Amino acid sequence: MNGDRDAVLHAVSSAVLAVTRHLSVREVLQVIVRSAQRLLDARYAALGVPDDEGAFAEFVAEGISDEEWAAIGPTPRQHGLLGAMLREGAPVRLPDIRRDPRFDSWPRAHPVLKDFLGVPIRDGEQVLGIVFLSNKRAPGGFTEDDQRLLTMFAAHAAIALTNARLYERGRELALVEERTRMARELHDAVTQKLFSLRLTAQAAASLVARDPDRAVRELERVERLAGEALTELRAVIVELRPAELDRHGLAETLRKHVRLLDRLHPASFTFRLGDGGEGEALCGLAPETEAAVLRVAQEALHNAARHAAAEAVAVRLGCEEGRVVLEVRDDGTGFDVAAAAGRGLGVASMGDRAQALGGSVRVSSEPGGGTLVRMEVPR
Numbered sequence: 001m002n003g004d005r006d007a008v009l010h011a012v013s014s015a016v017l018a019v020t021r022h023l024s025v026r027e028v029l030q031v032i033v034r035s036a037q038r039l040l041d042a043r044y045a046a047l048g049v050p051d052d053e054g055a056f057a058e059f060v061a062e063g064i065s066d067e068e069w070a071a072i073g074p075t076p077r078q079h080g081l082l083g084a085m086l087r088e089g090a091p092v093r094l095p096d097i098r099r100d101p102r103f104d105s106w107p108r109a110h111p112v113l114k115d116f117l118g119v120p121i122r123d124g125e126q127v128l129g130i131v132f133l134s135n136k137r138a139p140g141g142f143t144e145d146d147q148r149l150l151t152m153f154a155a156h157a158a159i160a161l162t163n164a165r166l167y168e169r170g171r172e173l174a175l176v177e178e179r180t181r182m183a184r185e186l187h188d189a190v191t192q193k194l195f196s197l198r199l200t201a202q203a204a205a206s207l208v209a210r211d212p213d214r215a216v217r218e219l220e221r222v223e224r225l226a227g228e229a230l231t232e233l234r235a236v237i238v239e240l241r242p243a244e245l246d247r248h249g250l251a252e253t254l255r256k257h258v259r260l261l262d263r264l265h266p267a268s269f270t271f272r273l274g275d276g277g278e279g280e281a282l283c284g285l286a287p288e289t290e291a292a293v294l295r296v297a298q299e300a301l302h303n304a305a306r307h308a309a310a311e312a313v314a315v316r317l318g319c320e321e322g323r324v325v326l327e328v329r330d331d332g333t334g335f336d337v338a339a340a341a342g343r344g345l346g347v348a349s350m351g352d353r354a355q356a357l358g359g360s361v362r363v364s365s366e367p368g369g370g371t372l373v374r375m376e377v378p379r
Contacts, residue, residue, distance in 0.1 A: 025165055027249050029060045029129075032157045036131055037062045039153060040146050043135035044111060047121075049128065049161075050086055054078050058129075064111065066273060071109035080104030082130060085118055089127045092118045093147050097134065115141035119154045121161060128161055197225040250290040251317055254297055258315050261301060267310050267330075269301070274318040285324065289377055292353040293317070293326050296361060299350050300328035300373040308332025308371060319379065323359070326375040334369045350375070 029047050037045035044063040051057035059075040078086055081102045085092055094100055097116040106113075118132030131154055136142050204218035245253050255271045262269035297315065304313045310332030318325050337347070347363055350373070354361045359377030 025161070025247065026058055026060065026252055028160055029058055030062075032131065032160065033060050033062050036133060036150060036153060036157075040117070040133055040142070040150060041137045042117075042133035043137060044113065045131070045133045047129055047131045048076070048082060050078055066271075068109065068111070072107050073109075081116075081118070082132075085120060085130050085132075086127055089120045089122065091120070091147055091151060092116065092132075093142055093144075095141050117142040117146055117150060119147070119150045121154045121158045123158050123162055128158055131157065197222060197229065200225060245287070245290050245294065250285060250293060253294060254315065254317060257294075257298065258301070261305060261313075265305050267305070268312045269305075269315070270312070271315045271317070274316055285379065289324060289357055289379070292357055292377065293324060293375065296350045296353055296373070296375050297326055297328060304328065304330040304332065304371065307335075310370070320376075322379055323376045324379055326373075328373045329370065331370045334365045334367050334371055336367060337363050337365050 029049070033045045033047045036042075036047075042063075044061065046059065046061040048056040049058040055077050056075050061069075064072075076082060081092065081097065081100060081104070084102045094116040096114050097103055098114070113134040115136055116132065116134050117136075118130055120127045121129045121131055131150065133142070133150070136146070200218055200222050204215045204222060207215035207218060248256070251273050255273070258269050258271040297317075301313065301315070304310055308330045310330035313328065313330045316325075316327040316329075347361075350361045350363075354375050354377055357377040359375065361373065361375045363371065363373050365371035
């Protein structure tokens with residue numbers, strides 16, 4: 001009994017500490033699921049948070065690889081046994097889920113589940129989500145003691161999930177306030193620059209015929225003002241942290257971005273999360289690190305989609321020897337890196353973002369040989 005209590009306290013502690021590390025809601029859900037899986041020695045574990053449209057706003061699982069998820073397809077809807085649990089809000093323990101009348105069919109690539117234990121995560125009368133386990137490793141399936149332990153764990157997980165949501169909303173409010181301030185500064189600074197730019201251009205146009213030398217000087221001023229306005233715009237854009245990062249974290253935001261590109265383009269876009277065996281090394285990254293990695297990934301993916309004529313674009317995000325590593329590789333036409341350095345700011349801006357964090361970006365490419373963009377920054 002004391003051993004069980006200690007195990008629950010350790011699992012709950014992991015979930016609560018996940019909030020204090022300022023992780024996103026999804027990352028907290030992942031800690032909860034992983035803790036529940038270890039607590040009851042289950043082969044599979046999952047947690048779903050319902051939305052208002054008959055699906056799940058969040059759905060995380062343990063025991064299923066990224067490749068298996070891709071083969072399974074979209075996250076489940078609120079039907080079958082999961083839908084019943086959301087409606088009824090009561091624990092469910094079954095020796096074989098397939099024999100329950102509420103069971104619905106699985107996608108073809110879905111793992112075969114047998115013994116099942118599911119418990120609602122509640123905040124008062126509200127069901128925040130469902131945590132469920134399947135295929136207990138020890139013979140005999142889940143017991144009454146297992147159900148009691150998971151119910152106790154779910155009660156504390158509700159606190160962790162609620163606190164994570166509150167923290168996230170606080171960050172979002174702070175972000176909105178910061179963006180409003182920056183928008184005002186952007187409006188004031190850039191409006192003044194553009195107004196000066198317009199007047200100077202008009203003056204240059206009127207001087208072309210009667211004072212060409214002075215017109216040239218005015219045009220030089222036009223160029224300088226345009227450069228200053230562009231610099232200020234870029235400075236503000238760099239500071240803006242994508243809102244998706246606050247909700248989903250870096251890995252899931254990047255995964256969703258790659259999935260969207262895969263739907264929009266004829267080329268195949270894939271994402272792989274490989275952390276070099278360092279466990280949760282990609283959790284709890286500094287906001288500026290997450291934003292920089294995401295921006296570099298977006299720039300590299302934009303270049304691949306627009307210029308590479310590739311059939312396949314692969315993204316890998318991981319952690320190696322304490323450094324965050326991003327790789328974007330395509331099998332497209334490639335290019336001469338040295339010759340392209342002066343034609344645009346894409347490669348230079350990626351390098352600037354990495355250097356600002358003490359890291360680097362290396363672009364490897366040659367005509368006909370595809371392209372690899374590799375970014376490394378300290379955790």
